[in-house]
Amino acid sequence: xxxxxxxxxxxxxxxxxxxxxxxxxxxxxxxxxxxxxxxxxxxxxxxxxxxxxxxxxxxxxxxxxxxxxxxxxxxxxxxxxxxxxxxxxxxxxxxxxxxxxxxxxxxxxxxxxxxxxxxxxxxxxxxxxxxxxxxxxxxxxxxxxxxxxxxxxxxxxxxxx
Numbered sequence: 001x002x003x004x005x006x007x008x009x010x011x012x013x014x015x016x017x018x019x020x021x022x023x024x025x026x027x028x029x030x031x032x033x034x035x036x037x038x039x040x041x042x043x044x045x046x047x048x049x050x051x052x053x054x055x056x057x058x059x060x061x062x063x064x065x066x067x068x069x070x071x072x073x074x075x076x077x078x079x080x081x082x083x084x085x086x087x088x089x090x091x092x093x094x095x096x097x098x099x100x101x102x103x104x105x106x107x108x109x110x111x112x113x114x115x116x117x118x119x120x121x122x123x124x125x126x127x128x129x130x131x132x133x134x135x136x137x138x139x140x141x142x143x144x145x146x147x148x149x150x151x152x153x154x155x156x157x158x159x160x161x
Contacts, residue, residue: 053098055121066112067141076138
């Protein structure tokens with residue numbers, strides 16, 4: 001977005017600006033001002049537990065075997081969140097803001113008995129179980145090191161359909 005908005009000339013410059021905004025706290029300050037401008041609480045970042053719903057069941061999803069994450073089906077991860085009630089399949093569906101999955105392992109991360117695929121926030125055991133099954137199915141594990149690709153892949157005219 002920084003490139004599209006002409007706020008950075010190169011991907012390297014954009015990446016540096018993003019890293020600086022996070023490290024300096026400027027990104028958090030801007031977010032807090034946006035929350036207030038939209039009618040939200042001024043202390044959301046300092047006291048999120050006072051304003052956000054919490055799921056009664058919070059539990060890690062451990063992989064079926066230890067290994068290194070080689071591939072992630074991101075749609076599958078999204079469907080795991082939908083299974084918890086944290087997403088919609090129809091426009092009229094409600095979203096449960098207390099449920100979801102956090103601290104997801106990424107490509108190249110080592111997972112195992114002490115390193116989960118992610119932490120599920122669920123309303124009940126059935127929701128946790130459904131999310132666990134989908135999350136495990138979304139991850140592919142290997143045994144060797146994995147080269148991580150870039151987080152942002154530039155789009156060129158040659159890559160357009």
